[in-house]
Amino acid sequence: MTIQTKTPVAGIAGSDDPTLYGRIAGDLRQEIAEGKHAVGGRLPTEAALCERYGASRYTVREALRELIDLGLIERRQGAGSKVIADKPRTSYINSMRTLSEFSQYAQDTFFDIRDVTMVRLSEEIAPMISAPPRSMWLRISGIRLNAERNDAICHTAVHVHTRFAPLLEDVKGSKGPIYAIIEERSGEVIAEATQEITAKPMPAWCAPELGVKPGSPAMCFVRRYLDESGGIMLASINWHPAERSSYVTTIRRGDWHP
Amino acid sequence: MTIQTKTPVAGIAGSDDPTLYGRIAGDLRQEIAEGKHAVGGRLPTEAALCERYGASRYTVREALRELIDLGLIERRQGAGSKVIADKPRTSYINSMRTLSEFSQYAQDTFFDIRDVTMVRLSEEIAPMISAPPRSMWLRISGIRLNAERNDAICHTAVHVHTRFAPLLEDVKGSKGPIYAIIEERSGEVIAEATQEITAKPMPAWCAPELGVKPGSPAMCFVRRYLDESGGIMLASINWHPAERSSYVTTIRRGDWHP
DNA sequence: TTTGCATTGTTGTCCAGACAAATTGGGAGA
DNA sequence: TCTCCCAATTTGTCTGGACAACAATGCAAA
Numbered sequence: 001m002t003i004q005t006k007t008p009v010a011g012i013a014g015s016d017d018p019t020l021y022g023r024i025a026g027d028l029r030q031e032i033a034e035g036k037h038a039v040g041g042r043l044p045t046e047a048a049l050c051e052r053y054g055a056s057r058y059t060v061r062e063a064l065r066e067l068i069d070l071g072l073i074e075r076r077q078g079a080g081s082k083v084i085a086d087k088p089r090t091s092y093i094n095s096m097r098t099l100s101e102f103s104q105y106a107q108d109t110f111f112d113i114r115d116v117t118m119v120r121l122s123e124e125i126a127p128m129i130s131a132p133p134r135s136m137w138l139r140i141s142g143i144r145l146n147a148e149r150n151d152a153i154c155h156t157a158v159h160v161h162t163r164f165a166p167l168l169e170d171v172k173g174s175k176g177p178i179y180a181i182i183e184e185r186s187g188e189v190i191a192e193a194t195q196e197i198t199a200k201p202m203p204a205w206c207a208p209e210l211g212v213k214p215g216s217p218a219m220c221f222v223r224r225y226l227d228e229s230g231g232i233m234l235a236s237i238n239w240h241p242a243e244r245s246s247y248v249t250t251i252r253r254g255d256w257h258p
Numbered sequence: 259m260t261i262q263t264k265t266p267v268a269g270i271a272g273s274d275d276p277t278l279y280g281r282i283a284g285d286l287r288q289e290i291a292e293g294k295h296a297v298g299g300r301l302p303t304e305a306a307l308c309e310r311y312g313a314s315r316y317t318v319r320e321a322l323r324e325l326i327d328l329g330l331i332e333r334r335q336g337a338g339s340k341v342i343a344d345k346p347r348t349s350y351i352n353s354m355r356t357l358s359e360f361s362q363y364a365q366d367t368f369f370d371i372r373d374v375t376m377v378r379l380s381e382e383i384a385p386m387i388s389a390p391p392r393s394m395w396l397r398i399s400g401i402r403l404n405a406e407r408n409d410a411i412c413h414t415a416v417h418v419h420t421r422f423a424p425l426l427e428d429v430k431g432s433k434g435p436i437y438a439i440i441e442e443r444s445g446e447v448i449a450e451a452t453q454e455i456t457a458k459p460m461p462a463w464c465a466p467e468l469g470v471k472p473g474s475p476a477m478c479f480v481r482r483y484l485d486e487s488g489g490i491m492l493a494s495i496n497w498h499p500a501e502r503s504s505y506v507t508t509i510r511r512g513d514w515h516p
Numbered sequence: 517t518t519t520g521c522a523t524t525g526t527t528g529t530c531c532a533g534a535c536a537a538a539t540t541g542g543g544a545g546a
Numbered sequence: 547t548c549t550c551c552c553a554a555t556t557t558g559t560c561t562g563g564a565c566a567a568c569a570a571t572g573c574a575a576a
Contacts, residue, residue, distance in 0.1 A: 019559065045526060056561045061527090077527045078568035102509055194508045199457035199477040199500035217475055219457040242457035249507070250452045251360055277529065303556060314531045319557090335557045336539030 024053055024063035032072055032086055043073060043081035100177060102193055103223060103238075110149055111156065113142040113172045118165070128222050129159055129235035138165045140178065143209055144238075154221075154240040155206040161233055179225050179234060190233060192226040197247060206239050217242035282311055282321035290330055290344055301331060301339035358435060360451055361481060361496075368407055369414065371400040371430045376423070386480055387417055387493035396423045398436065401467055402496075412479075412498040413464040419491055437483050437492060448491060450484040455505060464497050475500035 017023045031037055044052070049060045064081060067073045071089040073081045119139045126133040141157040158178050160168065167185040174181055179190060197219060204214035212218075221238040275281045289295055302310070307318040322339060325331045328346040331339045377397045384391040399415040416436050418426060425443040432439055437448060455477060462472035470476075479496040 021559080047526080057527095058562090059560060062559085075527070076569080078525080078570075080526060080569090099509075190511065192508065192510050194506060196504050196506045197455060197477075198504040199475045199498075201475055217457045217459055219455075219477075240457075246454050246456040248452060248454045250450065251357075252450045253448065279529080305556080315557095316532095317530060320529085333557070334539075335537060336555075338539090338556065 020053070020055055021059045021062035021066070024049065024055065024060060025066040028063065028067060029070070029072065029088075032067075032083055035086065037083050039083050039086050041083050043067075043083060045080060099179065099190065099193060102195065103177075103221070103236075108147045109153060110145045110147065111142055112145055112149075113140055115139070115141045116168075116171060118162070119159075121159075125237065128237060129224060129232065131159070131232060131235070136162055138162060138168065140168070140171060152210045153244065154238045155209055156236055156238045158234060158236040161231075164233070178236075182233065188227055188233065190225045191228045192230075194224045194226070196222045198222075199242070202239065202241065210239070210241055212241045219245060219247070221247075278311070278313055279317045279320035279324070282307065282313065282318060283324040286321065286325060287328070287330065287346075290325075290341055293344065295341050297341050297344050299341050301325075301341060303338060357437065357448065357451060360453065361435075361479070361494075366405045367411060368403045368405065369400055370403055370407075371398055373397070373399045374426075374429060376420070377417075379417075383495065386495060387482060387490065389417070389490060389493070394420055396420060396426065398426070398429060410468045411502065412496045413467055414494055414496045416492060416494040419489075422491070436494075440491065446485055446491065448483045449486045450488075452482045452484070454480045456480075457500070460497065460499065468497070468499055470499045477503060477505070479505075 017026060028037075028043065037043055043064075046057055046060050046064070049055070049063075050057055053060070064073065064075065067081075068075065072083065072085050072087075074084045075081045117139055118136055120134050120136055121129075121131055123133050126135070131137065137159040138161075139157055139159050141155070144153045144156050145151065146153060160178065160182070164182050164186060167182060168178070171178065171181070183189060200218055200220050201215040202210070202212055202218035207214040207216070219240045219242055221240065222235065223238070224235045225233045227233050275284060286295075286301065295301055301322075304315055304318050304322070307313070307321075308315055311318070322331065322333065325339075326333065330341065330343050330346065332342045333339045375397055376394055378392050378394055379387075379389055381391050384393070389395065395417040396419075397415055397417050399413070402411045402414050403409065404411060418436065418440070422440050422444060425440060426436070429436065429439070441447060458476055458478050459473040460468070460470055460476035465472040465474070477498045477500055479498065480493065481496070482493045483491045485491050
């Protein structure tokens with residue numbers, strides 16, 4: 001006869017949990033970690049677990065809820081509990097409340113618009129915003145200034161899909177980021193945004209406006225705002241003198257729930 | 259007599275929710291958004307809500323659970339429900355399952371360690387990693403190569419807190435990112451990481467190793483890995499030739515799971 | 517064979533009640 | 547006045563039951 005030594009999986013509250021649903025959840029986590037319930041397979045039904053532990057449905061459901069929050073199982077009415085992972089997700093997240101926290105400069109800055117025109121994309125910038133060359137876009141370009149309006153932060157060229165052009169007739173006098181105006185007036189929602197950062201020498205055509213020498217170190221931020229189907233709603237190209245800017249992101253370990 | 263037009267707050271499922279707890283949660287979200295329950299204040303007790311809606315405690319608690327998940331309230335046994343925010347926690351999230359997705363180059367690359375020494379931080383790099391000048395750190399420096407080991411990606415200098423130095427005696431022969439080794443061997447967990455990106459001319463002392471000219475455009479990535487109490491566990495300084503690298507981040511509208 | 521339907525199993529929603537545990541506030545005693 | 551303790555309030559845990567909604571399965575009919 002062999003004595004089975006239970007080696008509890010690290011981080012799983014075992015039989016010391018004061019609550020019954022905590023212990024049930026711990027047991028199930030252990031069983032999933034051990035492979036007793038394979039990923040893709042099914043967990044016992046609520047009724048079966050009720051009988052096994054002599055617990056009420058409430059208690060069992062509370063335990064299963066914990067496994068859902070850990071990302072271990074998925075439940076569908078009528079179907080059952082499917083095991084979708086054998087270890088809890090430890091996700092590192094960088095969450096932001098608003099889109100403007102993505103582009104760090106949106107708050108407390110002023111966009112001095114100097115030009116609004118329909119343009120045909122050159123071979124050079126079309127790939128930057130992932131649009132077909134020679135397609136037409138509304139370009140809104142200018143200089144972003146600090147709140148006191150005495151210092152230039154960057155040169156910005158926003159390219160907006162032509163279907164939004166009628167909404168932006170008065171863009172020069174408006175406040176706030178352009179994507180917000182489009183979201184508000186069109187009712188369309190930005191589903192995804194990407195940002196690409198590259199270091200390049202400052203181009204000659206915008207160096208004077210920023211008061212730096214052409215060829216000096218610079219960072220180019222390209223932000224693309226996409227709709228639900230992945231189409232580009234607008235994209236902005238931003239040139240920052242290097243000595244005035246750095247880009248910081250923070251992520252935190254999330255043991256949480258979404 | 260004025261007709262009060264109820265303008266539902268965007269994104270809140272209103273009276274069309276088929277479930278009772280969903281409608282209760284919607285009402286409460288609306289009231290919080292409107293400021294009827296101020297941040298820092300208290301929500302009505304479960305008993306009060308039960309009476310107001312003629313619902314059972316189960317139903318009311320289910321509604322309150324939704325507000326907890328949204329990060330709007332906080333509950334403590336015996337105390338009550340405190341309002342801690344007036345809008346849901348995150349609209350846009352950039353989530354990653356692992357830390358290595360943060361530094362995009364960790365996968366499929368090889369870290370060719372060329373030097374491991376205890377160093378005293380200079381006045382120049384101490385502020386880069388937010389450490390006191392002249393403090394002692396273990397510096398592990400070298401070149402990160404692509405998977406085929408025929409092309410240099412960047413120059414990396416990892417500064418590790420001295421308390422981990424004994425764990426890294428054999429670091430030269432080990433695989434995987436250094437923070438992972440430290441997490442595994444020390445048991446300490448990285449709670450937060452920050453990354454700072456700046457554009458600067460390539461320094462002369464690492465230009466030759468990367469095969470580029472000193473002063474050419476470059477990006478400097480500084481990553482800091484912090485423990486629970488905010489102390490720096492390790493920090494890395496990475497110099498990338500600009501023409502070989504760009505940094506991309508994507509965020510999604512996140513109403514739910516990552 | 518394929519389509520449609522009914523049956524059965526499973527989870528979702530909801531109720532009423534009970535006791536436990538934590539917090540809070542006020543009153544009695546030092 | 548200050549401290550300690552008790553009692554009321556409030557949320558946490560748990561039971562038992564009921565019906566609804568959805569999914570899967572097998573059977574019957576086309």
